[in-house]
Amino acid sequence: MMSHALRAMNGAHPKIRIRGLRKSFGAKKVLDGVDLDVPAGSSMVVIGGSGSGKSVLIKCILGLIEADAGTIEIDGADVLRMDRRARDAVNARIGMLFQNSALFDSLPVWENVAFGLLAQRRTSRAEARARAGEVLAQVGLDASVGDLSPSELSGGMQKRVGLARAIAAQPEIMFFDEPTTGLDPIMGAVIDGLIVDCVKRLGSTAIAITHDMASARRIGDAAAMLYEGRIVWSGPAGALMESGNPVVDQFTHGRREGPIQMQLRR
Amino acid sequence: MSAALDGVAAVGRGAIGACRTIGALALFGGAGLSHLLRPPFYGRMFLRAFVEFAYFSLPVVALTAIFSGMVIALQSFTGFARFNAESAIAGVVVLSVVRELGPVLAGLMVAGRVGAAMAAELGTMRVTDQIDALDTLSTNPMKYLVAPRLLAGVIALPLLVLVADTLGVLGGFIVSTVKLGFNPATYLINTVNFMTMTDVLSGLAKAAVFGFLIALMGCYHGYNSRGGAEGVGAATTSAVVVASILILAFDYVLTELFFAR
Incomplete structure (x- = not known):
C-alpha cells in the first residue's frame, strides 16, 4: 500500500525519502x-482534497514550515536536522513553482527568472539577462516579455514565468504546487506539457501536488494519495482511475458517496 | 469570585501576550541587524528603501516642518508678549524644532507614509507566497527584505530631520520677520546663539532611533501578516499605530537620557 514499492521498482535509494512526517x-x-x-x-x-496537507508536505520538505516529527532525506541526508547553511545548499538544488506563481511584482520578468542566479551565483546582470531570455524561450515566451512587469501578464504567462524561474538554475529536484489551478483546460495542458519537457530535459526528480486528475496523469510517473494526514495509496499514475482503493476511487471519480466525508460547517 | 478570577486571568494573558510580542520583536530586530554584518549585502535593496524613505518623504516632511515653525513663532509671540520676552522667540523656535518637533513630526509623518507602505508591501509578499519563494531561491528574506530597510531607516530619517530642522527654523524666521516685524539679522543671531551642537545631535540621534522603529514595525507586521487582504490591512494599521506610539514613548525616554539633570 505504501510507496516503499516505488523504491523496489527503482532498485536504488530514493532521491527523496520521507518517514513518519508529522505536523x-x-x-x-x-x-x-x-x-x-x-x-x-x-x-x-x-x-x-483541499486542506489535506499537500502544500504543507512540500513546505516541510523545503523547510518553509517546521515539521513536528519524522525524517525527510534528500540523497540520504536528513534535511530536518541540517543547519541553515546546509539547508540553503540543499534548497539551491531545488526549483519550485508556486500555485499562484509568486512572482516578485517589484521586479521585471527577466529579473524574476534570473533571481536565483543574481542572488547567489554572482552572475553579472548582462549574463543573467541573457540566461533569462534563453529560459523564457524554453517555456515558449519571447525574450521581449522579460521587460514587462508580472502584473502585465496573463495567468498562463505568469505560470510560464514561474516555471522559467524554477528551472533557471537547472535544479535536481522540482516541486509543483497546483500547477494548473486557475487555468483553462487548454492552458493547463500546455503548462503540464512544459513541466514534463523541463523535467525530462533536466533529468530532475519532481513532486507535483494537485487535485486535477488530468494534470496528475499527464505529469506523473507515479502517484500517491494523501488523506487524513497519511499516504493511503501509491502506485503508477496511469492506475489512478482504477486503483481499487475506495478512497482514491471516490476522489478520482468525484463521487459524493464513499469513505471521504467532506467537512461542512452548518 | 469566579468573575474576579476571570479578570485576573485576562490580565495575565494580556501580560504574557505583551511579553511574547516584545520578545518576538527583539528577536526579529536582532536578526535583521545581524544580517547587516554578514554577506551577501543587497545594495540595490538598500538604495530602493533609502529612496523610498528619504527622497519620497521629503515633501511631506518639509511642509510639516515649515508650518510647525511658523505656528511656534506665532504662538510664542502671543504668549511672550505678555512678559515683554519677545526676544526669546528665536530661541524657543530653534530649540523646539531641533530638539523635539523636527524628529517627532518627521518620524510620525514617515511612519504614516513609509511604515504603512513597508507593512503593506511585505504583507502582500507574505500572503502571495513571495517571501516563501525567496527562501526557495536560497535567499534569506530577513537579509534581502528586512536588513536593508532597517539600515535605510536609521540613515534616512536623520537626513530628513536635518531638512526639517532647517525648514522649521526658516518657517519661524519668515513669520517673525515678515508678520511680527523682527529684525532679520537679530533673529538669526539669536537663533545661532541659542542653538548648541548638543541640541542638533540629540535630535539626530532621536531620528536614528525613530527611523529604526518605523522600519522595524513596518517589516515586523508585514512579514508576519496572515489571512489575505484583511490581514495585510491589519498589519498596515498596526505598523503605523505602534510605530507612532513608540516614537512618542522613546522621545520621552531619549529626552530624559539627553537632558535630565
Whole structure:
C-alpha cells in the first residue's frame, strides 16, 4: 500500500525519502505520519482534497514550515536536522513553482527568472539577462516579455514565468504546487506539457501536488494519495482511475458517496 | 469570585501576550541587524528603501516642518508678549524644532507614509507566497527584505530631520520677520546663539532611533501578516499605530537620557 514499492521498482535509494512526517497546527493534525519515497529521475504526483496537507508536505520538505516529527532525506541526508547553511545548499538544488506563481511584482520578468542566479551565483546582470531570455524561450515566451512587469501578464504567462524561474538554475529536484489551478483546460495542458519537457530535459526528480486528475496523469510517473494526514495509496499514475482503493476511487471519480466525508460547517 | 478570577486571568494573558510580542520583536530586530554584518549585502535593496524613505518623504516632511515653525513663532509671540520676552522667540523656535518637533513630526509623518507602505508591501509578499519563494531561491528574506530597510531607516530619517530642522527654523524666521516685524539679522543671531551642537545631535540621534522603529514595525507586521487582504490591512494599521506610539514613548525616554539633570 505504501510507496516503499516505488523504491523496489527503482532498485536504488530514493532521491527523496520521507518517514513518519508529522505536523499539527494547534489541535489539528495535518500530517500524521507520512511515508513517501520518490526515486531519482521520477515524477511523483501527490493528490488529495483541499486542506489535506499537500502544500504543507512540500513546505516541510523545503523547510518553509517546521515539521513536528519524522525524517525527510534528500540523497540520504536528513534535511530536518541540517543547519541553515546546509539547508540553503540543499534548497539551491531545488526549483519550485508556486500555485499562484509568486512572482516578485517589484521586479521585471527577466529579473524574476534570473533571481536565483543574481542572488547567489554572482552572475553579472548582462549574463543573467541573457540566461533569462534563453529560459523564457524554453517555456515558449519571447525574450521581449522579460521587460514587462508580472502584473502585465496573463495567468498562463505568469505560470510560464514561474516555471522559467524554477528551472533557471537547472535544479535536481522540482516541486509543483497546483500547477494548473486557475487555468483553462487548454492552458493547463500546455503548462503540464512544459513541466514534463523541463523535467525530462533536466533529468530532475519532481513532486507535483494537485487535485486535477488530468494534470496528475499527464505529469506523473507515479502517484500517491494523501488523506487524513497519511499516504493511503501509491502506485503508477496511469492506475489512478482504477486503483481499487475506495478512497482514491471516490476522489478520482468525484463521487459524493464513499469513505471521504467532506467537512461542512452548518 | 469566579468573575474576579476571570479578570485576573485576562490580565495575565494580556501580560504574557505583551511579553511574547516584545520578545518576538527583539528577536526579529536582532536578526535583521545581524544580517547587516554578514554577506551577501543587497545594495540595490538598500538604495530602493533609502529612496523610498528619504527622497519620497521629503515633501511631506518639509511642509510639516515649515508650518510647525511658523505656528511656534506665532504662538510664542502671543504668549511672550505678555512678559515683554519677545526676544526669546528665536530661541524657543530653534530649540523646539531641533530638539523635539523636527524628529517627532518627521518620524510620525514617515511612519504614516513609509511604515504603512513597508507593512503593506511585505504583507502582500507574505500572503502571495513571495517571501516563501525567496527562501526557495536560497535567499534569506530577513537579509534581502528586512536588513536593508532597517539600515535605510536609521540613515534616512536623520537626513530628513536635518531638512526639517532647517525648514522649521526658516518657517519661524519668515513669520517673525515678515508678520511680527523682527529684525532679520537679530533673529538669526539669536537663533545661532541659542542653538548648541548638543541640541542638533540629540535630535539626530532621536531620528536614528525613530527611523529604526518605523522600519522595524513596518517589516515586523508585514512579514508576519496572515489571512489575505484583511490581514495585510491589519498589519498596515498596526505598523503605523505602534510605530507612532513608540516614537512618542522613546522621545520621552531619549529626552530624559539627553537632558535630565
